[in-house]
Amino acid sequence: MEQIQKLLIIGFVWPEPNSSAAGGRMLQLIAQFQQQGFAITFASPAMDSDYMVNLASLNVDKTSITLNCSSFDVFVAALNPAVVLFDRFMMEEQFGWRVAENCPNALRILDTEDLHCLRLARQKAFKAHREFTIADTLKEDVAKREIASILRCDLSLMISEFEMELLKTTFKIDEKLLYYLPFLLEPISVATFEKLPSFQERQNFVFIGNFLHEPNWNAVQYLKETIWPLLRKQLPEAVLNIYGAYPSQKVMQLHQPKEGFHIKGRAIDANEVVQNARVVLAPLRFGAGIKGKLIEAMQCGTPSITTTIGAESMQGNLPWNGFVTDDINEFTKAAVLLYQDEKLWKVAQQNGIAIINQRYSKELFENDFASKIIFLLSNLEQHRLDNFMGSLLQHHTLTSTKYMSRWIEAKNRI
The missing domain is CATH 3.40.50.2000 (Glycogen Phosphorylase B;)
Structure with missing residues (x-):
C-alpha cells in the first residue's frame, strides 16, 4: 500500500x-x-x-x-x-x-x-x-x-x-x-454572472482592506483628505463605505457621516458588501503583490479605480476593470463617470470578468x-x-x- x-x-x-x-x-x-x-x-x-x-x-x-x-x-x-x-x-x-x-x-x-x-x-x-x-x-x-x-x-x-x-x-x-x-480562482460562469446585482440595484462607493496593512491605511487617509472632498463636490449625495479588519482608533476617528464618509470596520460578508457597491475605490500609493481587494471587485462584478501600483501585474494585456490612474483629478473624474454611466460601467464589469477567467482560473x-x-x-x-x-x-x-x-x-x- x-x-x-x-x-x-x-x-x-x-x-x-x-x-x-x-x-x-x-x-x-x-x-x-x-x-x-x-x-x-x-x-x-x-x-x-x-x-x-x-x-x-x-x-x-x-x-x-x-x-x-x-x-x-x-x-x-x-x-x-x-x-x-x-x-x-x-x-x-x-x-x-x-x-x-x-x-x-x-x-x-x-x-x-x-x-x-x-x-x-x-x-x-x-x-x-x-x-x-x-x-x-x-x-x-x-x-x-x-x-x-x-x-x-x-x-x-x-x-x-x-x-x-x-x-x-x-x-x-x-x-x-x-x-x-x-x-x-473558480472561473465566473454565465449563471454566476446573471445572479450579480445590476447597475441600478447598486449604490455607493466602497473601499475594503485589512488595516494592519500599511498601504491600506495610507489609501484611506488619501481618500479622506484629498480624493473624497473632490468627488463629493461633483456627487453631493454620494457615500463612501470603508470596510476592513482590525481598524484602530485612528481609523475609526475618520468616520464622518455628514461628509458621506463612513468607517464600517470588519465586513461580515465582504462579497455582499462589494457586490452591492457600484464602484470600488483603491488609490494605493505603495505596496506589492496582487491586490485581493481588486480581485474581489472583479469577482463581484464591481468596476474599480486604482493606481498603477494597485493594478501592477494583474491584468496582463487585457483592459482594466474600470480605470487606472495616478492623477488625483483623473481619478475623481473616472469615479464620477463610472458611477453615472451605465454603459461604461457594464464594459468595465465585463473587463473584470475576462481578467478573472483568463488570468486567474485555477484550471490554468x-x-x-x-x-x-x-x-x-x-x-x-x-x-x-x-x-x-x-x-x-x-x-x-x-x-x-x-x-x-x-x-x-x-x-x-x-
Whole structure:
C-alpha cells in the first residue's frame, strides 16, 4: 500500500480568509495540495484568533509550535513531511534550518505572498517624498534576508510577474527557483454572472482592506483628505463605505457621516458588501503583490479605480476593470463617470470578468503545479546541486542561526 505523502505548512499566522487576501491564498494552496493527495499539517507560533479558519473542517491537522525551541525538532522529525511550505520568508528564517537538519530530504517551498523588500522600499520612498527606483530594493536590509530565504528554498511561489522579473534581473535569481502561481480562482460562469446585482440595484462607493496593512491605511487617509472632498463636490449625495479588519482608533476617528464618509470596520460578508457597491475605490500609493481587494471587485462584478501600483501585474494585456490612474483629478473624474454611466460601467464589469477567467482560473495552473512538485520530489538532489548559492547559504545558516537560536533557547530556560 502506497504511503500518503505529508505536507507541513509553517504559517506566520493562522489563516483568516475573511480578513485578508493572504488568508484566502493559503486556503487555495491547501486545496491544491490536497488535490495532489497530500495529508496536511498546519503549524504556527501565532496565537489563536477569533477569525481564524477552522482547519479541522478542511481536514487539516493544527499544531502550535514555539520559536527558538528544540521541541520543533522532535515534532518535525516525527512528522517527517515530504514537503514543507513556509508562509513568508520570516518563517523560513526561524524554522528552515531546523527542517533542513531534521528532514534533509523534504522539499522546501517558500510562499512569498509579496516581495517585502519591494513594498518597504516603495513605502520609504513615498514617505521621503521622492521617486521610487528599482535600485531602492537593493538597499533594503530586509532584501538581504528575503533573497537569502529564496535562495535557501528549493522553490519560491510568486504571485506577481513583475516581482518574478525583478528577482531575475535585479537580484539575479535563477528562474528554476521561481514559480508563478497567482490566485487560483473558480472561473465566473454565465449563471454566476446573471445572479450579480445590476447597475441600478447598486449604490455607493466602497473601499475594503485589512488595516494592519500599511498601504491600506495610507489609501484611506488619501481618500479622506484629498480624493473624497473632490468627488463629493461633483456627487453631493454620494457615500463612501470603508470596510476592513482590525481598524484602530485612528481609523475609526475618520468616520464622518455628514461628509458621506463612513468607517464600517470588519465586513461580515465582504462579497455582499462589494457586490452591492457600484464602484470600488483603491488609490494605493505603495505596496506589492496582487491586490485581493481588486480581485474581489472583479469577482463581484464591481468596476474599480486604482493606481498603477494597485493594478501592477494583474491584468496582463487585457483592459482594466474600470480605470487606472495616478492623477488625483483623473481619478475623481473616472469615479464620477463610472458611477453615472451605465454603459461604461457594464464594459468595465465585463473587463473584470475576462481578467478573472483568463488570468486567474485555477484550471490554468493546477496541473502544471502538480507536475512541478512531482518533478522536484523526483529530482531534488540534482536541483540542489544546481543551486550552489542556496547550499552555501544553508551551510552558513546552520552554523550561525542555529547557535543563535540555541543560545536564546538556553537563555529562556534561566
